[in-house]
Amino acid sequence: MTEPRPELERAREIGRVVADLRTRFVKHKRYLRLAEEFDLLLYRRRAEIEGGLKSEARGLVVIGASGSGKTTAIRRLFAKHTDLHLPRPDVEQADVVSFLVPAPATLKSVGYDCLTSLGYPLNRDRTGAVIWSKVQTLLSERKVLFLHLDEVQHLYNLKANRESQAVVNTLKSLMQRPDWPTGLILSGTNELQSLVNMDPQLSRRLTPVEFPSIxxxxxxxxxxxxxxxxxxxxxxxxxxxxxxxxxxxxxxxxxxxxxxxxxxxxxxxxxxxxxxxxxxxxxxxxxxxxxxxxxxxxxxxxxxxxxxxxxxxxxxxxxxxxxxxxxxxxxx
Ligand SMILES: Nc1ncnc2c1ncn2[C@@H]1O[C@H](COP(=O)(O)OP(=O)(O)O)[C@@H](O)[C@H]1O
Ligand SMILES: [Mg+2]
The missing domain is CATH 1.10.8 (Helicase, Ruva Protein; domain 3)
Incomplete structure (x- = not known):
């Protein structure tokens, strides 16, 4: 029989307490505002679909420095929402799809990641335009109401204005697609704001939610x-x-x-x-x-x-x- 080891038991107990604290969520004001704005968009969109109305989608742009709590808040919002279909294996419909834009990113690499997370791996040799067109088709087939992209500033390149313009156009076209417009939830740091500001048509469609420093x-x-x-x-x-x-x-x-x-x-x-x-x-x-x-x-x-x-x-x-x-x- 092995000897009881109280110090090990104690370490385990500490581990459990800390893990419990880490899973807790503080419902701060900015979270409540985020949830409120999201619900406005969600129910407006649902009503439009029920009424057979064709209109462009809208979205949110969530801005805050790293460590302000954006990712945690958005994850929590989706996970605890009582009225959202989250992506599940073997179920085609998903109300929201969420993923992280890694650094470094290009428009094409993000489109490719998007396709993979929508469950459709495509040959990497395809052009960016083909990849994004396939993304749009899948968003429509899976009836995705909102696409959440986190750390979108990784797509903003101050020195390559044309590339940033292409990003803006692609994001805009997702929300404008006539048969199935998809709303965007974009989160990131201040540079994301600069990206969104490049195009008044894009910024007009995105309600800002700020996670300012305290x-x-x-x-x-x-x-x-x-x-x-x-x-x-x-x-x-x-x-x-x-x-x-x-x-x-x-x-x-x-x-x-x-x-x-x-x-x-x-x-x-x-x-x-x-x-x-x-x-x-x-x-x-x-x-x-x-x-x-x-x-x-x-x-x-x-x-x-x-x-x-x-x-x-x-x-x-x-x-x-x-x-x-x-x-x-x-x-x-
Ligand atoms: N509402 C919250 N309740 C509890 N912990 C939080 C909350 N928001 C953020 N945190 C903590 O702060 C850390 C950083 O938050 P995160 O969401 O990653 O920030 P950001 O995405 O803005 O960089 C998280 O790992 C988590 O530990
Ligand atoms: Mg984050």
Missing amino acids: DATTHAKEIKGIVSHYSEIAGLSVNASELSSSNFARRLIHAAASELGLVIELIVAAIEDALLRAASELDKEAFARAFARRSGCSHVGNPILADDWRAIDARKLLDGAGASLIGPGVAA
Whole structure:
């Protein structure tokens, strides 16, 4: 018989708690707005189809920096919608189809990926025009109401204006196709806005939903709420004298490059740190260590601790490290 190993059991338990926190979703204001705008489009489109009306489709353009929470919010919106057919094997109809535009991307490579995700691999030798025409046929056959493309800025090339114009024309033609127009949900960073702005006909059809960066004035209270709620789930108390100060909220937001999604990631990472040290309380040190683990920074360069924290470029440190804030740390 094998010996019981309490430290292994403990590591497993921590793994479970952290995994649970990571699957949770904070219903922030921007999510509610996204859901509202999406429903407007969905039900308008359904009504048009029922009424036999022929009109052009519309869509959304979701803009925010990396880490603001776009992908998580859109995924959640589709997954939790009670009235959407998501793609399933062996079922032809799909109300929404979603996929990521990888970097680097060309119009042709995206068309090809689109075809593959619609279940129709085509020979790569075909031209971009043939591929996109096939995409349109499939969207119509599968009755796709909305096509979601994530990280669309990868299709924007400032130096190749003609290529960007071709992208805009292709996207527009999906929404204008007379027999089956497909609405677009485009998400990405600011460069996506520049792409959309290239063409007034395209931008007019896309309702903007922004995921702006945050500051302590607007978000300190919400963040404090997330810290207490998540700590409670993890069985930790909160060191209120350290974590309730407005100075801490400002430091935390700064450490997360002023992006709401990254703030939540950092909170989970700090909780993981506290659990791994068998602490009963979540304190400032746990946040400092979580940030250091992700960015590899020293005490002096750590926005949670440093005197001149405002001068630290947290985005650069986080991007430089390239890893997730929540390390592989514990075994599941
Ligand atoms: N609403 C949310 N609730 C909980 N965690 C979130 C939420 N939004 C974002 N996150 C966290 O922030 C991280 C970054 O969000 P993500 O959606 O990938 O941002 P973006 O797509 O804008 O770059 C996610 O991995 C997730 O951990
Ligand atoms: Mg994303």
